[in-house]
Amino acid sequence: MSALLTPDVCVVGGGSAGLVVAAGAAQLGLDVVLVERALMGGDCLNFGCVPSKALIAAAKAAQAQRDGAPFGIAPVEPAVDFGRVMDHVAEVIAAIAPNDSVERFEKLGVRVLKEQARFTGRRELAAGPHRIVSRRIVLATGSRPVAPPIAGLADVLYLTNETVFANRLLPPHLIVIGGGPIGLEMAQAHRRLGARVTVLEVATFLAKDDPELAAIVLARLADEGVALRDRIKIERVEPTASGVAVILDGGERLEGSHLLVAAGRAPVLDGLDLDAAGVAHTKRGITVDASLRTSNRNVWAIGDCNGLYAFTHMAGYEASLFIRSALFRAPGRLDSAIVPWATYTDPELAQVGLSEREARQRHGDAVKVLRWKLADNDRAQTERATAGMVKAITDRRGRILGAAIAAPQAGELIQPWCLAIAKRLKIAALASFLPPYPTLGEASKRAAGSYYTDTLFGPRTRRLVRLLARLPVF
Structure with a gap:
């Protein structure tokens, strides 16, 4: 009963x-x-x-x-x-x-x-x-x-995020299908642990992220030896004596020991x-x-x-x-508008709000793009981690529309921008806060402060300062 x-x-x-x-x-x-x-x-x-x-x-x-x-x-x-x-x-x-x-x-x-x-x-x-x-x-x-509709995929043993962590043998050659966050995180991790890694993507890598910052991450993966192949078409997959073979359109054959499918959910x-x-x-x-x-x-x-x-x-x-x-x-x-996300590669990639492309689609040319490179950040120089950038998008009134960061710990660094967007703060809030020195977080303040560079150091401000300089000291 x-x-x-x-x-x-x-x-x-x-x-x-x-x-x-x-x-x-x-x-x-x-x-x-x-x-x-x-x-x-x-x-x-x-x-x-x-x-x-x-x-x-x-x-x-x-x-x-x-x-x-x-x-x-x-x-x-x-x-x-x-x-x-x-x-x-x-x-x-x-x-x-x-x-x-x-x-x-x-x-x-x-x-x-x-x-x-x-x-x-x-x-x-x-x-x-x-x-x-x-x-x-x-x-x-x-x-x-989910498995993409690739001929022969059902006939081979392949890994997903649900099975990859049960694998206790380092893959001699891991082939990854899928160039999104999961695929690239696992690709870099396995490469650093000693595997040869090839990543296949039918479209573009990190397609949902700002392409300017995604390029920084992809360059790092390539430098570490991850083979990145985008805009390809997979014709079929077949088992081999040593693992798996992926045959691309045109007949190119890639053989690997393990196959990880990270192409959607x-x-x-x-x-x-x-x-x-x-x-x-x-x-x-x-x-x-x-x-x-x-x-x-x-x-x-x-x-x-x-x-x-x-x-x-x-x-x-x-x-x-x-x-x-x-x-x-x-x-x-x-x-x-307040949704953030991060990809935990090295460097990490994080974003909140609108990308530059999305902002221009909604607001036309009435947007301002702010950038600050990690190469101009003292803490990044001390740690030899200068490949990265803070990028923010505002409207003409200084309202923050979005921000993206490629940097070590970008998932942590994006959080002030998350707060600013959630609370509808203007760029002045991030330009005026006082971060400790030397920190990577200073790059966010510098990026925000660059919103005012043209106005602050323009001819009108310079004339005003010269006029004030003539007044008696008080």
Whole structure:
């Protein structure tokens, strides 16, 4: 006999978005049921952000041994124990996992069901032996990697972000299909750990980022020995005795030991029976309005499953919007203008707001582009990390439209710009703050200050200063 549960909030999916809703609602005193069919923590903890950054950290440590010459330290080729590297990755996941565990959420008062959820009505779900009826159902089922339609791909063993961290043997030659953030992060990390790496992209690398700054990142990868091939067409893939072969249009044959496919993601919607609840959806995700409500007024969709933004920080942000609008009945609408993202290559690449191209499409020539190169930053010079730039876009009144940074720790350096855009600050705010010296963060102040260069040092200001200089000293 099925057990009836009638929570105030039912959350489907125990990844980044779902856990924020479950924890928040429970701590606000509501009765919460969380249904998760697989791993708590979702993609970010188990297959995404956490393991990838752990691998990148190991690769950075290896690369540091090669890069000592400018500092008077003899460079050496690191002795990499790839299995131990993967142990490090697993240890990091294990250290963070308790924060997302069933035990923690049960202590918060959340009822956790390790089952597949399936709609049986507009407000009803079945989860194993349980029947759930709730006025507020939050779908947070995440996304998964998808394989592009390449002939022969189904006949070879290939890696995705869900399997690459289980590989304990350093690939002699890793071929990566996909030149976005995941593909390039994994390409550089594996190259630094000793693998030969080739990246194939049918369009352009880092297509969503500012091309001027993306070029800085791509140049670094090429300098480190990553073979980058864009605007290519893959004819087919076939297995070989030593791994895999990728045949390009025209007959060129590339052979590798391992193949990593990082060419896109799709929402996880299977098994939900969304139609039974009247929840509209497409292959891109669940259709939502600006408050993340679906076509069923009792159902919300947050995180990757709505197809809007596949970022962990956006999952948390969207979860907070649900809590604000659905639980506190306060206005809460998704603001696309404040969305930041970062690619954790070395140098990192981060952006918030509009790119230069997008700004010109919306505002025409009434935009101002501000730049400050890391070569003109003293801290960057001390660390011999001068390949990079801060770039900001404003309108004619000094309103910040967007910013992008290519630099070490760009994901950290972009944060003042995130705050400025979220709070609708003008460029004067970033031109007038006082950063400590010497820091990479000074480059943001310098870029912002360049907005005033023509006016401050122009002929009218010079005439005014000469006039004031004639006045008596007081």
